[in-house]
Amino acid sequence: MNILTPKKVLTISIFLSLLLILVILVSITIGSVKVPPLRSIRILFLSLLGLKGAGSETERTILLSLRLPRAILAGLVGAGLSVSGAAFQALLRNPLADPYILGVSGGAAVGAVIAILLGLGTFSFGLPLASFLGALVTILVVFYFGRQDGKIHPNTLLLAGVITGSFLSALIMFFISVSRREELHTIIFWLMGDFSFSNARAIFIIFPYILLGFFLLYLRSRQLNLILSGEENAVQLGVNVEKLKLLSYLLASLITAASVSACGLIGFVGLIIPHSVRLIFGPDHRLLIPSAALLGASFLIASDTLARTLLAPVELPVGVITAALGGPFFIYLLRTRKVIRTL
Amino acid sequence: MIEVHSISFRYHEDWVLQEVSFQVEKGEFVAVIGPNGSGKTTLLKILYRLLAPQQGEILFELVSMKKMDRADIAKRIAVVAQETHLLFPFTVLETVLMGRSPYLGNSIFESEKDLEIAKRAMEWTKVLPFSERPMDELSGGERKRVFIARALAQEPEVILLDEPTANLDIHHQIDFLDLILTLNRERGLTIIMASHDMNMASEFCDRLILLQGGRIYKMGPPGEVITRENIESVYGCQVWIDQHPISGMPRISLMKKGGH
Numbered sequence: 001m002n003i004l005t006p007k008k009v010l011t012i013s014i015f016l017s018l019l020l021i022l023v024i025l026v027s028i029t030i031g032s033v034k035v036p037p038l039r040s041i042r043i044l045f046l047s048l049l050g051l052k053g054a055g056s057e058t059e060r061t062i063l064l065s066l067r068l069p070r071a072i073l074a075g076l077v078g079a080g081l082s083v084s085g086a087a088f089q090a091l092l093r094n095p096l097a098d099p100y101i102l103g104v105s106g107g108a109a110v111g112a113v114i115a116i117l118l119g120l121g122t123f124s125f126g127l128p129l130a131s132f133l134g135a136l137v138t139i140l141v142v143f144y145f146g147r148q149d150g151k152i153h154p155n156t157l158l159l160a161g162v163i164t165g166s167f168l169s170a171l172i173m174f175f176i177s178v179s180r181r182e183e184l185h186t187i188i189f190w191l192m193g194d195f196s197f198s199n200a201r202a203i204f205i206i207f208p209y210i211l212l213g214f215f216l217l218y219l220r221s222r223q224l225n226l227i228l229s230g231e232e233n234a235v236q237l238g239v240n241v242e243k244l245k246l247l248s249y250l251l252a253s254l255i256t257a258a259s260v261s262a263c264g265l266i267g268f269v270g271l272i273i274p275h276s277v278r279l280i281f282g283p284d285h286r287l288l289i290p291s292a293a294l295l296g297a298s299f300l301i302a303s304d305t306l307a308r309t310l311l312a313p314v315e316l317p318v319g320v321i322t323a324a325l326g327g328p329f330f331i332y333l334l335r336t337r338k339v340i341r342t343l
Numbered sequence: 344m345i346e347v348h349s350i351s352f353r354y355h356e357d358w359v360l361q362e363v364s365f366q367v368e369k370g371e372f373v374a375v376i377g378p379n380g381s382g383k384t385t386l387l388k389i390l391y392r393l394l395a396p397q398q399g400e401i402l403f404e405l406v407s408m409k410k411m412d413r414a415d416i417a418k419r420i421a422v423v424a425q426e427t428h429l430l431f432p433f434t435v436l437e438t439v440l441m442g443r444s445p446y447l448g449n450s451i452f453e454s455e456k457d458l459e460i461a462k463r464a465m466e467w468t469k470v471l472p473f474s475e476r477p478m479d480e481l482s483g484g485e486r487k488r489v490f491i492a493r494a495l496a497q498e499p500e501v502i503l504l505d506e507p508t509a510n511l512d513i514h515h516q517i518d519f520l521d522l523i524l525t526l527n528r529e530r531g532l533t534i535i536m537a538s539h540d541m542n543m544a545s546e547f548c549d550r551l552i553l554l555q556g557g558r559i560y561k562m563g564p565p566g567e568v569i570t571r572e573n574i575e576s577v578y579g580c581q582v583w584i585d586q587h588p589i590s591g592m593p594r595i596s597l598m599k600k601g602g603h
Contacts, residue, residue, distance in 0.1 A: 002436065002475060003458050006451075093430050222451050226441055228430050235393050236424065237497075238417030238445030283431030286451055 009287050016294035020075065023298040027305040028067040032312055035059050044068070069200030071301050073262055074318070076203065078269055078300025079293035080210040080259035085270025086277075086292050087217055087252035090224045090285065091245060092154050099256040099270035102146075102161030102249075106168030107138025108260040109191060113175045116186050127190075128202045128261040135257030138164060139250070152245045193266030193319030195304050202262045209258035213251045214293060220248060221285035228283065266319045268326040269296055279333050299326075344369040344533060345390070345501065350399030352389060359385045360396070360557045369500070372527045372534045374544035376568075377554030378578055383537035386554070387503050390535065391420045417445035420501045421494035423487070425509065432479040435489050439465055439474075442496030457496075464495035468522060484515035491522065502526070504536040508543060516540075520547050545569050545592045553577060569593040 029040045035055065042054040043063050055063070081099050088097040099105070111134020112127055120126030142164050146157035176187060186197065217224075223244050226234040231241050260266075273296040274288065281287050303321040310316060345367040352360040360382045367373055375383045388394045390401065392408050401408045403419065421442070433441075442464070443457040453461075465471040468488040478486060487507065494502050504523070508516040524547055526532045538544050544551055545565040553561045553568050555577045561568045571584045574595065583596040 002434075003440070003453060004437075095430065219449070219451070222444070222447065225433070225437075226444060232388075232393055232424065235413065236391060236417065236422040237441055238414035240413050278431060282437075283433060284437065 004284055004286055009290060012281070012287065013290045013294060016291060016298070020294050020298045020301075023301050024068075024071045024075070027071045027301050028063055030305055030309055031062070031067060032309075033058070033062050035063060065200070069203060070195055070198070070304065073198055073200070073203050073206075074195055074301045074304040075297035076206055076210050077259045077262050077266065078273075078296040078298070079214070080206070080255045080296075081266065081270040081300075082273035082277075082292040082296025083210075083214055083217060083289055084252040084255040084259070086274035086285070086288055087224065087248055087255075088270075089274060090228055091248055091252070092158060093228065093230070095275070096271075098267075099252070099259070100165075100265065100267075101158065102139075102142050102253060102256075103163075103165030103168060104135045104138050104142075104161075104253050104256045105260050105265050106165040106172070107141075108132070108135040108257060109265060110134050110168050110171050110175075111137075111261075112190050112264065113172055113179075113187055116183055116190070117175060117179055125199070125201065125205070127197070128199070128205055131264075132205065132257055132261035135253075135261060138168065139253045139257065142253075143250070151242055152249065154245075157249070189317050190264035192317035193264045193322070194307075194315075194317040195263050196308065196315045198263050206258040206262050210255055213255035213258070214289070217248060217251050217255075218286075218289050220244060221289050224248065224285040225283070263318070266300070266322055268319075268322045269300055272326040272330045273299060276330065276333055344404055345535075346402040346405075347390075348399050348401070350389060350396035350401065352385060352394060352396045352398075358557055360389070362399070363554075363557070363559055364399075365552060365559065365562060367501075367533060367535060369533055370527070370531045371550060372524070372548045373536070373550045373552060374548040375535065375537045375552045375554060376539070376541055376544055377560075381554040381577075382557040383554060384505055387422075387505050387535070387537050390503055391422050392416055414445040414448070417497060417499075419499055420503060421497040421499035422503045422505070423490045423494050423507060424505050426483075426486070429478050432477045434475055434477050435465070435470055435481070435492075436461065436474040438478055438489055439470075439492045439496050442493040445497060460498065461492070461496045464492040467495060467526075468492040483510050484512075484518065487511065487515070487519055488522070491519075491526075495526070499532070501533040501535065504534065504538075506538060507536060508538065508540055516543065523547070541569060541574075541595050542587075545594065546587065546590060565592050569595065 025037065025041060029035050029037045039055055040063060043060055046054050047064055084099040088099060088101055089095055108131040112131035115127050115130035120130060142161045146152065146160035148156055176184065179187060223239050226237050226239055227244065234241050274292050277288055277292045277295060281291055303325060304318045307316045307318040307321045347363060347365050349362045349364045350360060351358055351362055363386065375386055377383055385394065389396055439461045440453050440457060443453050443461065447453065462471065465474055468491045470485065470488050470492055478489065508519060511519060520543060523534055527534050548565065550563060551565055551568040552559060553573060560577050561573050569584060571582060574582050581598045583598055584593055587594045
């Protein structure tokens, strides 16, 4: 009889981690300066040990200071968006929910656009910090208006999020219309999601939030299963639903905020990765959350690699790739697997 | 076992339940009947404390339910609600294992022991043969039995049923209620069921509680509650009542207006 065990989750996670490592290795060898795979591995391992034996100075700089941090950042964001997407779909019981559904992204965007217009974008921490703050303020506003008599009603929260989001969109439109040409390009790329201007140090800003958010959400993964069949259903099975909802919504929002602040609004990842994982491994969050995190990380690193190499030396916003790759792939999954099981 | 002391409840302005008091003894099979909007479902929701009454209190084995936490309640009272919406359908086994949730506390995974209990529950309700099938591939009758298995996996003392036979054909209605009756008689489970089907309730239950407008109109064995006067007064329509030819329990026949 098939029962989900920690061993099964661990086995699948290890397998997906190996895939992730492979994707990272491939990603850092590809680019305008080609470093052969074996030499890349040698450079990586030797530097991990604190040695400088392999490769030229240039190769080491490109690999260790440019490509590797960028891959790690893309991986963190891909994992974050996938996990928060999965959580929002469960909490709102809506297959179309994505990490941006509560308007958190709008707040991040306004923060980023203001930072760009003020010229803060050139400072290393300026852009991610401003958008993270924007997202946090939005979370506070949405939860303030989305709660009634101390309780979260999903529809009220959803409406509060969507309306806050449209208001913030209006602000963004306004800022765009008054911005100058050179700022416009940066703004548009940020809105489409792009790693080219992200700073390696952003890793340290977003890593704690995504890791902590993931860990705390995972502790509630079994209870998220119960809430999928409705809040009353979860209460019948002994779950303290109000506590679960408040914590999970906040954690998912926080993960979203941290993710978008690093690279802008990358669409589609938070929607297609959770659904793809459900199609492959089933709807159980105890397996879904870690698998979505690892696959989401691989997917976004691969997408970003394509984004920076496809039309090199021109870099595309990674959002273009995620949508262009993700759409057809998702349609393929839908057609080959049973649609009813997810929608 | 359950003592309901003068509870009143309202969602907004109007009282949905008013000064409702009754007791249910261990091992009883009780049906709550009454017209639409009489407060049946609300009463069930109060009994497992999804809703808290504004007045009065409920004692579960002499302990106020206010003092019990959610998991405590779920270990003793299981609920089989009306059809739940399946967004991302789990398999039968996964669904039944969810019944172990109140015992798991902070642990994320079920143990071998939980699996054993779930298996036994599935055996009882005869859903073991299709334990690996996803819920959305089952018929309505099979799904109901899965939810009974999930309730049994909670190892409760009481099972609350909300309109359990709605949407089932007569074969599955009988199947289902026979299963419930077996659980009641052989395992001593206390059953409280809200139902529209008074003939079913009369046939299967020890005692009926007839609600009208949020108050108890009449309470007692089927023979005392299902009388022409009571039903016509509460439902406001003409009925004919005789006895079931085999069991001898009261039986309601409907009549069209102005006919006969």
